Amino acid sequence: MTTICELPTVHVPATPRLLSGQFGRLLFTVFGSSLSMYLLTSVVPLYLAAGGSGGIGAGLSTGAMMLSAVGVELLVPRMLARWGHQVVLGLGLVLLGAPSLVLLATASLPLVLAVCVVRGAGLAILVVGAVALIAEVTPAHRRGEAFGVYGVVVGLPAAIGLPLGVYLTTVIGFDALFVLAAAASLAGLLALRGMPKRSTAEEQHVKVLGGLRGTGLLMPTFVFAAVTVAAGISVTFLPLAVAEDKHSLVATALLLQSVTAPAARWLAGRFGDRVGPARLLAPALVLAAVGAGALVLIGSAVAIVVGSTLFGIGFGAAQNLTLSLMYNRVPKSRYGQVSALWNLAYDGGWGIGAIVFGAIVAGTGYSVAFGLTALVVAVAILPAVQSLRNRT
Template sequence: MTTVCEIPAVAVDRLLSSQFVRLLVMVFGSGLSMYLLTSVVPMYLAANGSGGVGAGLSTAAMMFSAVGVELVVPRMLARWGYQVVLAAGLVLLGAPSLVLLVSASLPVVLTVCVVRGAGLAILVVGAVALVADLAPSSRRGEALGVYGVAVGVPAVIGLPLGVYLTHVVGFGALFVLAAVASLGGLVMLIGLPARVAVEEQHVKVLGGVRRSGLLMPTLVFAAVTVAAGISVTFLPLSVAGSKQSMVATALLLQAIAAPAARWLAGRYADRIGAAKLLAPALGFAVIGAGALVFLPSAAAILIGSTCFGIGFGAAQNLTLALMYNRVDRSRYGQVSALWNLAYDGGWGLGALAFGAIVSGTGYPVAFALTAAVVALAVVPALRAGARA
């Protein structure tokens, strides 16, 4: 009698559960709400007499508001759970957009940006923590990559579409669309976990940062987001008149490159290690930021935006995966908050500083300084890769 040896099947942890898909749909809608107005609100202020300073203040107000709220989101999640907290975030991000229909004054717009920033903080911290909760640990990098695509696709659509539609349907229609995109996500909360998965959630965002190895990736990522905030806020303002369509194309290329690079970085980080890939990712970001020194060259804008998108997208995944790998499950909320603090703090600080500097130096010098900030982050990234 012949004996047939059966090779046992290798179990593969399921990634796209129904809960994860619901989360991705909600993230897509809230991301679209954000990115439709990211470049449009600065343009709205500039068109109504607030100038470059007002444009920088609008981005800074939203992002610094997000930074302040992100410090308390882990505590909110531990007390009220995912559904309640994420619902509050969707309302705060979407509803205030409608206020812009009735006023373009700088104080009103900045107030709207502050409230939307609070909603953004709740959503990004809560969503990233929930991704880590829902994903199998063996496929966490890939899950973060898929999440990055869900976050990045709205940027692909929203950044260039917002700029384009201002000349087609006007600012008002965009404000309504941004509100609907966020508020529609409330339906997706049905079926998501009501409570956090761990009983003793770590809620002190800044506690033990240095000892747990979270400081380096936080600061490295912040350097990249400084350049990201500058790019989406000031690139549309740095190129005049007939070349606005080229700016929309550049933002589209950047927005396509970022989620693609984020997903690929996630797949390879699970196999090679996030630390080894971080320095090459930053290299792309340096090239991209530095290319804008050669404004108004079309090639510099298009190639620079694409390279920066690659570096920025990859850095998003790699820094976040590196941070999650260095902590246990009870600190997922802390990691999510820290990473988003770096994201929003760098984004806001970059826009605010650039707005103050560019009037005295001009755009080429200001973009050169931006590239230098990103270049400084390459050194600790190289050290981390060498130790991995």
């Protein structure tokens, strides 16, 4: 009698897909909300200028939005723990998109600033909430790759929206653009169904500004804030500094800045892993300072295009390098603090820079004000070089 032995069946676990349905819907939401933000980033200052509010109003509009975001970012983790992802992200989409429709009725500075404050709150909710949700909807061992994909999806609306918004003001007008910006954000509500309602992670309470001495976090935080000051200024005031009949030139410059920044961010991360981010930070700041300084020659088309391109490269590289430095210098228990500090530097520098620049340009003119902006970035080179000598 012959006995037939059957070999046991070996089940090879399938590799989880990165682009799941939930992750895909989240990326759709992120793309639309980011496009809503960037379509109006340079357009609202133009709208205020057309209504007679001038450079000060333009600076206040960007500053109000970004400083509102800074304040609300600190509240989002608690909101997520209390109400869940679907409700909080839905609230963010509404706050970012719906107020754009108010601009159809008025160009009054107080009302426009109120719109910017509300949209800033929506932006903060979406930035913090989306990143937190990635941990819920992607495989743990592919989370780094997921954040890379997320970074590309966030970067594309900047490359598209900044120049497109300025261009469309001359094609479809302000009113149609405000409706488009609202629709881009509100469309994300359709993608929230099926998202996790609650986080599986325990709520963490991080003292963002506590215990910074000796951590090595202060230098990259300061350096990144200096660069974001210039970033907020360039997208807010470049359309105002150039003659109205040259808005296509501004659109080209903003496009180049928006395209080179994410590309430089990726390359800086790739090479920074090999040689250390500290070695690349000072050269990135030099490029950013030279690019910002080129705008002193605001009457030159070549200076505007080349300057915006160089600044985009330096700004994008600095985003990656400063964040990498901060994570390299702390234990895992302080990763939440790093994220909060970096985002505060981003939004705070962007907003404060726009407000201060608007006040300065009224008394000095654009060339001198852009020169002072470049000086702020240049000063940040010194601590970056000193830090390289002390520690990597």
